[in-house]
Amino acid sequence: MTYVLPLWTPPALDIQGSDALFPIRRVHCVAKNYGDHIREMGGDPQKVKPKFFSKSAHAVVGGRDEVSIDYPLATQDLHYEVELVVALGEGAEIFGYGIGIDFTKRDIQAEAKKNAMPWDTSKNFTGAAAVSQLTPFDKIGEMTEGAISLSVNGEVRQAGNLNQMIYNVREIMDHLNGYDVLLPGDIIFTGTPAGVGAVEKGDVMSCQIEGLSDFTVKLV
Template sequence: MTKQYIFPVAEPIAIPIKGSSLLFPIHRIFCVGRNYMAHAKEMGTIVDKTQQEPFYFLKHPSSYVPSGAEIPYPTRTNNFHYEMEFIIAIGKAGANITQQDAIHHIFGYGCGLDMTRRDLQAKAKDNRHPWDIAKDFENSAILSEIMPITQSGEITEGTIQLTVNDEIRQSSDLSHMIWNVNEIIEHLSTLYTLQPGDIIMTGTPEGVGAIHPNDQLTGYIDNISMLTVKISA
């Protein structure tokens, strides 16, 4: 018997794959917090890898925006920030994945922007509340197309950069991540059974800051991908 629903079921949300007509359907979007030491310091914290574990927050797949889009300045904020990030796209399910086996669970790579209502995040921190309304909202996950690992090989280093109106705001190297890709997959897979379609945004380097209507953002990661987005007036 065909199931009937009281309203139309949404189409799967999916990301283009470089060199393919197929799409990568998003299952979940995990985000790693404070994964570059210089960014942690600019946010007022110090990360001691020997004493701390990675931490995460999630964005709903409906927050996805493709590269090249124009998005509105969001509501309830006067301090809208960009955070340029390296993306891992998971293609094989697994739990308790070892670092040695992590590469076999990666479908591909990309880049993305974790857009943040920074004033709401600061208020949430002050009140010891969750970050959801600061991080998980419409148009807050701008993602490039996915480069399959079969085309790129394993990525452990490379320039990550963001410009706003052609001015460089963020520039670092993927090798500066506190927890590398294999460590993230190993740790996250002890908390969740990773599934095909999961996206992991691996954290942002230093240089985060506010943007305004009519700003044009362009980000790239060497030999992987680039993205663009404009903030509408």
């Protein structure tokens, strides 16, 4: 078979202790999954059911412990959200975990919400999903608890624990499978704790999740 355009290399992430790469098929994201974050966004955790959105695989930048990302176009209010990322391998079983930052053009999102319009352009753009290298499942097992944090220029902005998730990793996977069958190569952003906020060009974000390698992202 021939194509009218050259085929592109799929986005991929490094794997700790391996020369192989993890190819990314799709990016699933949980909209709200920590009670304190839901409250800071004006919601009620008792009334929240799992809601999902997606990003293009080509929104992903990273695969290493340190990455630089260009400040995106068409926003004056870019927000960070640190998250546990789950990578699915053969049989759509958990292959490994990474640290991710879900970036949001908050001004674009707010305008879209005000007008009852889709807000995918606020979430889906080049660099909208920063992801670290992956730690294989067989090295760490199930991740149901552990500290998660993000600092901006050395100042802690987000701090929580994975056990504060309303829906844990397995429950998220079950819900997603109810909408569309999960596939090998899919990655899942699992939600963020409270403390989201704006960053500017030149800011450095340092992210930690207990049991995983630290991840640093610089906006340039």
